Amino acid sequence: MIRRERGIFFVYSIGLDIGTTSAKAVLYTANNEEICACEIAYPLLKRKVNYAEQDPDVVVDACFTVLHHVINKGQIQGKDVSLVALSSAMHSLIAVDQNGKPLTLAITWADNRCAPFIKTLKGTSQGRHFYENTGIPIHPMSWIGKIHWLRENERSVFKQAYKFITMKEYLCLRLTGHYVVDHSMASGTGLYHLRKQAWDKDVLAFLEISEDKLSSLVPTTYELPPLTAEAQALLPVGTDCRFFIGAGDGVLANIGADALEKGTVAITIGTSGAVRTLVDDVVTDELQRTFCYALTEGKFIAGGATNNGGMALQWFIDQFSKGMQTEANGRSIHELIIKSAANVPAGSEGLLFLPFLNGERAPFWDPDARGTFFGVSMHHQHAHFARAVMEGVLYSICSVVNALKQSLGTIDRVQASGGFARSPEWVQMLADIIGQDVSLPPSHHASALGAVLLAKHAIGELDMFTAAKTEKKEQALLFKPNLQHTEVYQELFAMYERLYQKLETEFSAIAAFQSK
Template structure:
């Protein structure tokens, strides 16, 4: 069987690592995923074991290659995608002094507020493109400096999970511009570490990895690890970028005005610009893809996880019925929501069960049902939750539009895209046509595409668009769009009026 010309995309995510083997035209040959837990030793903390993640990388590469009957010499290149914002302190031997503190960790909420209010946080954002928020390594480093000073002083390097994996493979500390630009420490104009921010943190450039382009090719892999994964030690490994940035490539949202919307556990909206572009109001991020492509966007904390919350906490009857019928409980919940008109008969939901990132960047925001009356039933609450997720995504899209201009094409991916009803709801909310690409491995495909570009197998990342088939197409219902626009104005006003109350209830919850 012909197996020549394969490229591998490794996607190191929040809850799992997946390795996908593709043809050089982006078709999936084989894949394998390994899950791992999030460790929460204290309220608001979220950590992972970096060595467990390294083991997942080795395992998934090995098994995916085996599943695809791929020979080592068939692999033209490997690209790496990773989640952003992780922070690990390591010693001189590269051993971790901390777990990987991930994006979902909120321990540095006070430090983020301090940065914004007293340390020129907005100016730091405009230079670095990373919103001031507990997710960012900048806030986490300030927390460590203030709360764990001995650990902070003893650290040899501060790195991300991608840098940790690369160090295990190559014994080198390098970081791609994309991951670096999501730290809050990286100057977008100079493409190097921001000396003023480092001075504020009292750390040196020697304590950080060397920044390199996303097309940088690593060499000198440890032979024993290459053998463990079933690849040649001289296989070109391209450092790649962050998962969100690469997801745009993987769904073909590369042209100006083309946006990618992902709703999985959380959500995100992103578009690509030809220049650095930050927001005067600090609502969006600006991260590097290449030195000619910048991704402007915003992540939300609350996506499909809210439907899971509904299922687990309030959906016992649905789970039992679904079990008897042999169907997915989510399908039953969504079927109930379909019986309710757009706007959920005036039941509005602010979906901030995990605080919120874009566009508000408020870790204290909390979930709120508004407008409840005696006529509202469980199906109204289900629909209101789904609509609330769409409203949060729409609010990010509006912020991006203010920065880059109109979004003319929208491509969607993530778990929500499996539901025709939820896709149509988002189309109605946005007032835009939605395209659903065939690929369900967007970040891995993006990593593979950058690898092919780096080794000269493709001439531009725009070629990826030709690989991707559109399998669904949604046109907005104008009547529903008008309803949602009216509801969205209430959504924004309600958030603004509740900001102080969110601070109060969050402080109360932290005391419990």
């Protein structure tokens, strides 16, 4: 039965996910079943060494266009979409002027330009104080480093900035003309006091900015004000369609992947990767290995993110696999690479890859870390390197899993999502490396689904803490670890962690050389 509220039939809903390299729109039925999904890619700009930026207007245009595409693909009428809910990659920073025009590109989580300052701050008592209050490790992804860099290196931009906002805030500004940020996205900036649920006055004083330079804080259940006439004219939905602000993509992935119970973690690998679990209070780590984000009042997401997920495999394909031809059945080059890697024995016959192509976040939080192949021998072929890259991404995930276990105790259930979940071979490697069952929900678009479920939770349509269960759990695929492979991986994973420790000093040296 279709429910009616405020004169709106709950027929279709859309989860709009603003990613690092693409915008995705997923269309759902009234019962939250996925109908179809569309994606529009945009570049991650690398203008200089250690830079990683987006063009804000290109991203917004992609978001508007992908909504048109998903409605057309679903063969529905835009007026029948009653709800659009937002998800977004976290940590991006845009300085805008008084007219809302960007003064900078969007400086993403992958941008390491402020690394020298961050290395200085991280080991101080002040750095620890900031981490304990905000739950965000001292790392270039944090706005502390980004805004400090602007203050010291782009003084005119720093002074001219009317607001500092995330990519999702810029989209909301283009939609409504209002500056608002949900508590989840705010908690990813490093400027938000988790326990006070407010902007952190100590951090703001340190950065020499006032609170009016930041958007107004709103709950993750917040419904956006009516759209501007300009935005409405560009969108394919009716004037009755309701837009909800949602949360960060990682927080929402736990909702969409049914990872809201104690002892359950969501492992997401898209461009980057992350391991997250729901907690009832703010959780920080003595070694500052994990983050903590706001979800809703009294609920938080603890975990750790890695810089190099699907990005690492894409790099390998772009740099070393362009000459490969797709097979006659039309499979993509990604499928061919993964299939060839699956034919290589577990452990890549002694070839290890440290996947730190873009520095690393959890658990090392080292922007100077660099990618490394170790153990290269004459018998290693292209497929060995491909598998080593895939395994290296999962070794980094495993190191975060272990850090969470040390902080929070045992992990009983693992839910996987993200682009890597399209590959059964890669998911099986994950089960083998962590030595635990891995459950794969029917859809790998966990963040988009989580955004829709959170919005419907906000209006009383459902309870998000139970909505992703029942039939979704029955439909999930279960990957059990091959214990012989797990034994191989345990030996190699120990070597992987030792390699990082041994190379840490040299990573700093080579990073300094590359920055000359």
